Amino acid sequence: MDTREKTLIVIAGPTGVGKTATAIELAEALGAEIISADSRQVFREIPIGTAAPTAAEQARVRHHFVGHKSITEYYSAAEFEADVLRLLPTLFATSDYAVMCGGSMLYVDAVCKGIDLMPTISPEVRDKVLRQYGECGIECIIAQLELLDPDYLRIVDLKNEKRLLHALEICLQAGVPYTSLRTGQVKPRPFRIVKYGLDMERAQLFDRINRRVDAMIEAGLVEEARSTYELRHLNSLNTVGFKEMHAWMSGEMDFVTARERIKKNTRVYAKRQLTWYRKDPTMTWLHPTCALPAILGSL
RNA sequence: GGUUCCUUGGAUGAGUGGUUUAGUCAACGGUCUGCAAAACCGUCUACGGCGGUUCGAUUCCGCCAGGGACCU
Numbered sequence: 001m002d003t004r005e006k007t008l009i010v011i012a013g014p015t016g017v018g019k020t021a022t023a024i025e026l027a028e029a030l031g032a033e034i035i036s037a038d039s040r041q042v043f044r045e046i047p048i049g050t051a052a053p054t055a056a057e058q059a060r061v062r063h064h065f066v067g068h069k070s071i072t073e074y075y076s077a078a079e080f081e082a083d084v085l086r087l088l089p090t091l092f093a094t095s096d097y098a099v100m101c102g103g104s105m106l107y108v109d110a111v112c113k114g115i116d117l118m119p120t121i122s123p124e125v126r127d128k129v130l131r132q133y134g135e136c137g138i139e140c141i142i143a144q145l146e147l148l149d150p151d152y153l154r155i156v157d158l159k160n161e162k163r164l165l166h167a168l169e170i171c172l173q174a175g176v177p178y179t180s181l182r183t184g185q186v187k188p189r190p191f192r193i194v195k196y197g198l199d200m201e202r203a204q205l206f207d208r209i210n211r212r213v214d215a216m217i218e219a220g221l222v223e224e225a226r227s228t229y230e231l232r233h234l235n236s237l238n239t240v241g242f243k244e245m246h247a248w249m250s251g252e253m254d255f256v257t258a259r260e261r262i263k264k265n266t267r268v269y270a271k272r273q274l275t276w277y278r279k280d281p282t283m284t285w286l287h288p289t290c291a292l293p294a295i296l297g298s299l
Numbered sequence: 300g301g302u303u304c305c306u307u308g309g310a311u312g313a314g315u316g317g318u319u320u321a322g323u324c325a326a327c328g329g330u331c332u333g334c335a336a337a338a339c340c341g342u343c344u345a346c347g348g349c350g351g352u353u354c355g356a357u358u359c360c361g362c363c364a365g366g367g368a369c370c371u
Contacts, residue, residue, distance in 0.1 A: 015336075040336055050336080078333040106335050115332050157330070160339040170333085182332065235334045242336090264325080269336050275329060 006092040006191045009295065010037075011101040012108055012277050013198035014270035016209040018288040020053050022198060023101035025292050027061040030097045030299075035084055036065045037102025037111065040239050042080075043071045048216055048224045049241035071228065071236040078118070081110035092191065097299075105276040112195070114187025119173045129169050133161075141168050149177035196295055197283040199274065206267050213241075213263045221245065240265045 009032075011023045027034050034053075036042070041052040044067035052066050064087060069075050084100075091098040102108055109115075132140050141164050145153050148171040156163050170178040199205075225245030228237055232246040241262050248258035277283055286294050 038336085039334085074334070076333040077335070081333095104335065106332075106337095109332075113332085118333055120333080157339055160330090162334085162338045163331085166333080184332075235337075238334080238337060240336045266336080267326095271327085272329095272336090276331075 001089060001093060003089065003092045003191045005096070006088075007097050007299070008088070008111075008189075008191055008193045009097055009099050009299075010108060010112065010193060010195040011099060011198065011291075012105075012195060012273075012283065013103065013288075014205060014273045015051070015103050015266060016212050016270060017198045017200060017205060018208075019101050019103065019198055020051075020057065022288055022291050023099050024053070024057055024061050026295060027097075027099045029292070029296060030095065030099070032095045032097040032099050033062040033064065033091050035087070035091075035098060035100040035102075035111075036063055037080070037084075037100050037104055037107040038066075039075070039077075039080075039104040039107055040236070041066050041102075042069045042075055043067065043236050044069065045071045045228060046224055046237075046239070046242065048219050048221050049239065049245075051212065051216070071231060071234055073236075075236075077104075077106045077110040078115050080107050081115055084111045088191065103273055105273060112189070112193050114185075114189075116181055116183050116185075118170055118181055121169045121173050125169055125173045129165055129172065133165060138164060141165060144168055145171070148172075149179050151177065151179040193282075194298075195280065195283045196291065197277050197280075197285045198288045198291055199285055200287055205270060209266050209270060210263045213259065213266060216241065217259065225249065240269055 009026065009030075011019050011026070013019050023034055026032075036053070038050065038052075040046065040050040042065055043050070046052075047054075047067060053063055057063075058066065065080070065083065088098060100108070100111065129141070132144075138161050141161075142153065142158065145164065145168055149167060152167050156167065158164070167178045170181065174181060221241060222245065225242055226249065228242065229246055229249055231237060232242070237243070237246070244253070244258040244261045244265065247253050247261075248255050253261070284298075
């Protein structure tokens with residue numbers, strides 16, 4: 001099938017701005033389906049805390065990649081890229097459009113621009129690196145990178161240990177410098193991509209976020225957090241809303257503090273999303289209240 | 300009316316006679332190529348007003364303004 005006349009419409013923007021509602025209306029108007037680009041809504045155990053589209057919303061428009069994984073499973077931007085590229089031909093077979101809606105910046109970029117091919121890290125390599133880190137600290141990791149990939153050391157933030165560990169893992173796994181695998185090239189896609197960013201006045205956005213957190217709690221966030229408490233060490237639960245609730249449950253903070261911390265961390269997250277998306281020159285910015293007609297009119 | 304205490308950046312709250320005036324919270328800006336709602340970095344110099352002492356005052360003294368406590 002020739003998909004070059006097909007269009008992937010990306011709806012991006014900070015959390016809480018109203019991406020889900022806009023995407024659903026847009027998809028309904030176009031007879032399209034929705035690809036969720038959200039690194040946490042993929043987990044089926046935590047729909048409330050991740051503000052995943054509800055059953056009613058999903059009944060209106062078919063959603064993909066919402067709740068299709070368990071919190072115990074590994075998932076990544078690279079897997080998401082592959083999954084979406086595999087799915088798109090199917091969507092384009094019945095529609096000229098697909099709507100990708102999501103706040104996970106790296107996931108959106110993975111689909112739109114591609115991610116360089118990296119080896120999957122084996123458990124042996126991962127354990128080895130973590131063990132070395134535990135035994136002799138970050139200095140030990142840096143020392144090895146000095147030998148294996150000095151170029152990366154020059155550009156990486158040396159205080160960001162997560163990146164250093166990851167770089168060493170890849171060097172060891174691949175047998176070549178991590179830097180040599182980072183081409184930075186944008187992969188061409190066999191379909192059109194148009195990007196729209198939703199944004200609104202900061203005070204209004206923060207107000208929406210604050211109220212959404214209260215609504216989540218009323219909707220059962222506490223129960224959701226309680227049912228995942230035993231698994232709280234999982235990366236999938238290193239998520240705004242859960243780390244704070246779990247901290248409350250383990251006695252590290254009181255409930256009100258946890259609730260307000262969730263709001264604060266969500267606001268910070270929204271700002272980080274905006275920082276990322278602002279850099280994207282291909283993004284067209286719209287206010288959510290007028291986004292639908294603007295997008296439909298521009299297609 | 301009397302006695303006494305207080306007055307610091309968006310909030311809170313330390314502190315000092317003089318090169319860089321804490322901390323916390325909030326806010327703001329940024330980084331980002333395989334866990335990304337993650338991880339990380341940066342920014343915000345204020346001492347209520349007016350005078351005085353002093354080489355120099357946010358820090359000492361006086362007066363004024365605002366606030367608190369106690370007494371009558």
